[in-house]
Amino acid sequence: MSKIVTAIKVSNFSFYYENKKILEDISLDFYQDKVTAIIGPSGCGKSTFLKSLNRMSELEGEIKVEGRVEFFGQNIYERRVNLNRVRRQISMVLPKPNLFPMSVYDNVAYGVKLVGWYPKSELDAIIESAIKAADLWDEVKNKLHKSALELSGGQQQRLCIARALAVKPRVILMDEPCFGLDPIASGKIEELIQSLRSEITIVIVSHNMRQVTRVSDFTAFFQPNENRVCSLVEFGSTTKIFTNPSDQRTREYVLPRMN
Numbered sequence: 001m002s003k004i005v006t007a008i009k010v011s012n013f014s015f016y017y018e019n020k021k022i023l024e025d026i027s028l029d030f031y032q033d034k035v036t037a038i039i040g041p042s043g044c045g046k047s048t049f050l051k052s053l054n055r056m057s058e059l060e061g062e063i064k065v066e067g068r069v070e071f072f073g074q075n076i077y078e079r080r081v082n083l084n085r086v087r088r089q090i091s092m093v094l095p096k097p098n099l100f101p102m103s104v105y106d107n108v109a110y111g112v113k114l115v116g117w118y119p120k121s122e123l124d125a126i127i128e129s130a131i132k133a134a135d136l137w138d139e140v141k142n143k144l145h146k147s148a149l150e151l152s153g154g155q156q157q158r159l160c161i162a163r164a165l166a167v168k169p170r171v172i173l174m175d176e177p178c179f180g181l182d183p184i185a186s187g188k189i190e191e192l193i194q195s196l197r198s199e200i201t202i203v204i205v206s207h208n209m210r211q212v213t214r215v216s217d218f219t220a221f222f223q224p225n226e227n228r229v230c231s232l233v234e235f236g237s238t239t240k241i242f243t244n245p246s247d248q249r250t251r252e253y254v255l256p257r258m259n
């Protein structure tokens with residue numbers, strides 16, 4: 001059996017937006033090349049937690065953190081950390097496609113060009129390989145220079161994933177990537193996650209429990225406490241969380257949502 005390696009280690013992590021505590025004392029490991037789902041009630045802090053794994057949350061307001069988030073051993077909240085590098089290696093896909101009003105090609109090339117200069121042939125190969133990895137190539141290969149905004153919602157979301165993959169991240173954070181998509185488009189995103197599984201570390205926030213059981217290896221259940229501050233209730237293999245959770249609160253949340 002292959003050895004499990006921790007890609008992101010979160011230790012005693014608390015998070016505040018403008019002095020309001022949102023997350024409390026979370027300790028959790030995300031394993032390399034595994035899919036981990038984060039589940040929990042609406043508004044409890046799942047997105048905030050996800051965004052704090054690559055420090056995107058601080059783009060949204062004044063924040064304070066306690067504890068550590070280590071990415072392959074380096075605390076990303078250290079002062080000397082290179083934030084661009086962190087966000088390139090831990091990229092993010094949002095609930096709604098956030099493409100630029102540019103061509104399909106230019107959307108994927110955008111991030112790659114920020115990282116470095118490549119000769120045209122090499123850039124073409126990077127773009128093609130990312131779009132193929134996002135399982136979108138056959139659908140867009142003849143429209144690479146048309147506006148990305150002309151694609152369907154599901155195709156736009158897969159293009160966002162291609163854009164995230166093009167800079168060769170080690171981790172992809174996906175915040176409800178199937179939000180608002182019909183079952184067929186959602187199914188394609190799930191297939192894509194399945195095909196990326198074992199090659200890249202994925203952390204996904206989802207409200208769809210069946211989807212979580214289909215795509216993830218591990219699940220973390222978050223819940224607010226009596227002070228409405230979110231903490232981790234239970235982490236384990238997805239099979240265990242959905243069949244035999246240890247904590248009564250997990251059982252009460254998960255089981256009714258599977259029927």
Ligand SMILES: Nc1ncnc2c1ncn2[C@@H]1O[C@H](COP(=O)(O)OP(=O)(O)OP(=O)(O)O)[C@@H](O)[C@H]1O
Nearest residue numbers: 017022040041042043044045046047048049060061
């Ligand atoms: N930029 C922000 N500034 C201040 N407070 C915020 C900000 N973003 C989120 N919050 C607060 O943080 C708390 C957690 O919100 P968050 O969006 O992380 O929850 P969630 O579990 O992802 O919700 P949902 O499942 O509905 O998407 C909420 O009380 C929210 O109001």
